[in-house]
Amino acid sequence: MQDLIDIRQHVNSELGSTWMIRELLAKRFDLEVYRRYLVNVRYYAQFSPVLMSLGASRCTATHAELARYLMHHATEEQGHDAWALQDLRDLGMDEAEALATRPVPACSALVGYTHFLAGHANPIALFGWMYVLEAVGNDLGTLAGAQLVETLGAQRSAVRFVAGHGIADTDHTAEITTQIERHLTDADDQAEVAYAARVVADLYLRMFRELGGETATWA
Numbered sequence: 344m345q346d347l348i349d350i351r352q353h354v355n356s357e358l359g360s361t362w363m364i365r366e367l368l369a370k371r372f373d374l375e376v377y378r379r380y381l382v383n384v385r386y387y388a389q390f391s392p393v394l395m396s397l398g399a400s401r402c403t404a405t406h407a408e409l410a411r412y413l414m415h416h417a418t419e420e421q422g423h424d425a426w427a428l429q430d431l432r433d434l435g436m437d438e439a440e441a442l443a444t445r446p447v448p449a450c451s452a453l454v455g456y457t458h459f460l461a462g463h464a465n466p467i468a469l470f471g472w473m474y475v476l477e478a479v480g481n482d483l484g485t486l487a488g489a490q491l492v493e494t495l496g497a498q499r500s501a502v503r504f505v506a507g508h509g510i511a512d513t514d515h516t517a518e519i520t521t522q523i524e525r526h527l528t529d530a531d532d533q534a535e536v537a538y539a540a541r542v543v544a545d546l547y548l549r550m551f552r553e554l555g556g557e558t559a560t561w562a
Contacts, residue, residue, distance in 0.1 A: 344520065344523060344524060346537040346540070347471070347474050347475075347523070347536070347537065347540055350475060350537075350540045350541055350544050351474070351475065351478045351479075351482070353544065354475060354478075354479055354544045354547065354548060355479070355482050355483070357548050358479070358483065358548065358551060361548070361551045361552055361555055361557065362552075362555035362556070362557055363376060363380070363551050363554060363555040364483075364487075364551070366555075367487060367490050367491070367494070368490060370490060370493060370494050371494075372490075372491070372494045374434060376554060376555065377434070377491070377501075378431060378434055378436055379447075379554050380554055381427045381430050381431050381434075381441075381501075381504060382427075382431065382441055382444045382446065383446045383447060383450045383550060383554065384427050384504060385424045385427035385428055385431070385441065385504075386424075386446040386450060386454070387446070387450055387453060387454050388420070388423040388424040388426075388427060388504075389424040390454055390457070390458070391417075391420040391423065392417040392418070392420045392421045393417075394457050394458060394460075394461040394469065395413045395414070395416050395417035395420065395461075395469065395473075396413070396414060396417045397461040397462055397466070398410075398413050398460070398461040398466035398467075398469045399411075399413035399414045399417070399466075401461070401462075401466045402466045402467055406467060406526065406532075408522070408525070408526045409467060409470070409522060409526050409527070412518070412519075412522050413466075413469065416473070416515070416518075416519075419515075423504065426503040426504040427503070427504040428441060428442075429501075429503055430501040430502065430503050430504055431501075433500050433501035434501050447550055447553040447554060448553065449546050449547075449549035449550035449552075449553050449558075450546075450550045450553075452546050453543065453546040453547065453550065456542060456543070456546065457469065457472050457543070460472065460539060464535075465532065465535045467527070467532045467535060467536060468532075468535040468536055468538070468539035469539070470519060470522065470523055470527065470536045470539075471535070471536040471537060471538070471539030471540030471541075471542075471543060472539055472540070472543045473515075473519055474516070474519050474520070474523070474536075474540055475540050475543045475544050475547065476543070476547070477515040477516045477519055478516050479547070480515075480516075481515075481516040487505050491505060491506075523536070
């Protein structure tokens, strides 16, 4: 777990230095940037329950408890992409435009990497992906949601995705930690989870930098 805790701390530190988070905390958040963020999180959120279910199907015989948790978590992730889509509607973005807008390259890479883990590599490594994203939501979601409510003013209803994860991810982070500590006993599996967490952390941070214009993107 210490590797995962170190990665979590690294992500929090690096996110705090990105332009997007600095602007949000200073209450100078740009609506267009927020729309781009929602387009991207909607894109990857639609795949989360599919990936967890696929991963569970591939490790049922070898890691029964972890497979059961993946299936349980998959049901709880259903519909989160709809939260982001409704937020975009509240911000005046047409649904067809939102669905047609391509994500930034780092977001596409994140989805591709997690598909690879779930369908081809060691599906237990998905716990590294889940830990990083749930921990970020736990650590920053509530604060970010409160800041967005103040910044958005009349459009403050458009925080379903961020605020919802700020609430849910606290429990999810604790649950994932328990699953890892109880059932992730093989050293090779532990190494796979830690490596996946590092890759996901890198791609997630890169996504924020691309959304904030800090890194060149062709999306």
